[in-house]
Amino acid sequence: MEGRIRERKLLAETVVREIRNQVRAGKQPDRSELQTMSELVAVYLPQFVEKLRQLYPSISDDNILFCILTRLHFTPKEIAVALGISQQVVSNRRKRLNLCLFKKTAGTMRFAYNIHHLA
Numbered sequence: 834m835e836g837r838i839r840e841r842k843l844l845a846e847t848v849v850r851e852i853r854n855q856v857r858a859g860k861q862p863d864r865s866e867l868q869t870m871s872e873l874v875a876v877y878l879p880q881f882v883e884k885l886r887q888l889y890p891s892i893s894d895d896n897i898l899f900c901i902l903t904r905l906h907f908t909p910k911e912i913a914v915a916l917g918i919s920q921q922v923v924s925n926r927r928k929r930l931n932l933c934l935f936k937k938t939a940g941t942m943r944f945a946y947n948i949h950h951l952a
Contacts, residue, residue: 848873889930
């Protein structure tokens with residue numbers, strides 16, 4: 834239960850709400866805003882990034898950010914805008930990360946489920 838409370842507080846943070854509003858308007862947020870959001874995740878959900886690194890030791894910072902956006906309920910379209918990539922790249926990355934992190938080849942929707950239930 835405590836994890837859900839922390840996640841709700843994180844989702845209510847101004848920078849997270851601002852990023853969500855920007856991407857919904859089709860605008861890519863600044864890298865500094867995404868970095869601030871990542872730092873907040875480390876505060877509110879410290880086990881999340883730790884668990885990602887444990888499951889996939891060579892995971893890149895970009896892939897961690899991708900997982901963070903997924904964990905914060907950004908849609909694939911919103912993730913594409915936030916990271917300046919195509920929706921097809923988002924789909925491919927979800928499949929690849931699902932295999933690397935969870936050793937599963939299930940569809941991309943399963944990736945979001947796995948990320949939401951991680952730590």
